[in-house]
Amino acid sequence: MFYEKIPDNFSDYSILFLFQFVDMTDTKDRSCKMYTKYDGMISSMSEKERLLVEEFIRRCTYVVIGTNHEEYGVRLSSLANLPGQSLDAFYFVSHLRSQKVVNVMGDPVCEIIMFKEDGSELIIRGSGEIVTDIACKKLKWESGMVSWYPGGPEDENFCLVRLTPESIRCRICSSGEN
Numbered sequence: 406m407f408y409e410k411i412p413d414n415f416s417d418y419s420i421l422f423l424f425q426f427v428d429m430t431d432t433k434d435r436s437c438k439m440y441t442k443y444d445g446m447i448s449s450m451s452e453k454e455r456l457l458v459e460e461f462i463r464r465c466t467y468v469v470i471g472t473n474h475e476e477y478g479v480r481l482s483s484l485a486n487l488p489g490q491s492l493d494a495f496y497f498v499s500h501l502r503s504q505k506v507v508n509v510m511g512d513p514v515c516e517i518i519m520f521k522e523d524g525s526e527l528i529i530r531g532s533g534e535i536v537t538d539i540a541c542k543k544l545k546w547e548s549g550m551v552s553w554y555p556g557g558p559e560d561e562n563f564c565l566v567r568l569t570p571e572s573i574r575c576r577i578c579s580s581g582e583n
Contacts, residue, residue, distance in 0.1 A: 440525075441577045447492050447529075447570050455492055461527055461577050462490050465519040470497065470568075472508035472515045472533070480504055486519070487545060495529070495568040496536070496545050500553070506564050509533040517568060523578040529570045536565040 443454055450458070468484045482505045484497045495517065499506050509515060513532045520526040536542060542558040542565050554560035 439579050441579055442575065444574045446572050450492075450573070457577060457579075458527060458573065458575060459491055461521075461525065461575070462486070462492075462519065463488075465521070465527075468495075468497070468517050468519055470505060470515055470517045472505045473512045474504070474508050475511055480508060487547070492529075492570055492573075495531075495570065497566045497568070498545070498550060499564050499566060501562045501564040503564070506535065506566065509566055510535060515568060521578070525576060525578045527573065527575040527577070529568070530572045531568045531570040533566055533568045536567050541565065541567075 441454070441457055443450065465486050468486050470482050470484055471479050472482070474480055484499065487496050487498070490496070513534060514530070515533045516528055516530045518526060518528045539559060542563065545565055546558040550563070551557065554563040556563070
């Protein structure tokens with residue numbers, strides 16, 4: 406069974422999270438021969454660990470971001486993962502008046518999580534900031550965004566958020582063939 410593959414030193418909180426987001430009734434084979442685990446500062450990662458994590462990031466379509474509201478506490482929001490993400494900086498697009506943007510303006514500390522059906526997960530904690538540089542906004546702009554922001558990257562409601570990662574917790578499933 407899938408839960409028997411989770412290593413003993415994996416936290417109870419992370420196990421609870423996996424059971425909430427992975428449909429355990431699905432009959433797909435989720436067996437994993439080997440997990441690569443890391444828990445610490447991004448600046449202390451080896452080059453091999455960075456490459457493995459950045460490849461995992463590129464394969465994820467959606468991200469869940471946790472921001473903090475002074476009065477209501479943590480708010481979770483889903484976001485589309487933009488191309489070209491790295492451990493140096495994550496960029497996300499949102500409406501300027503969305504709650505997550507308001508929360509980042511009030512408290513820049515946030516976390517993102519990405520996960521796959523095989524039990525792999527990546528949680529990054531860092532500091533968020535609103536990007537006002539139009540050149541950076543144009544660089545991250547994608548044509549499909551025009552549906553929400555008809556004025557393009559200069560649309561008054563188009564907001565680019567940059568998360569500067571500081572620490573990471575991950576468990577990435579691999580074939581064990583390296």
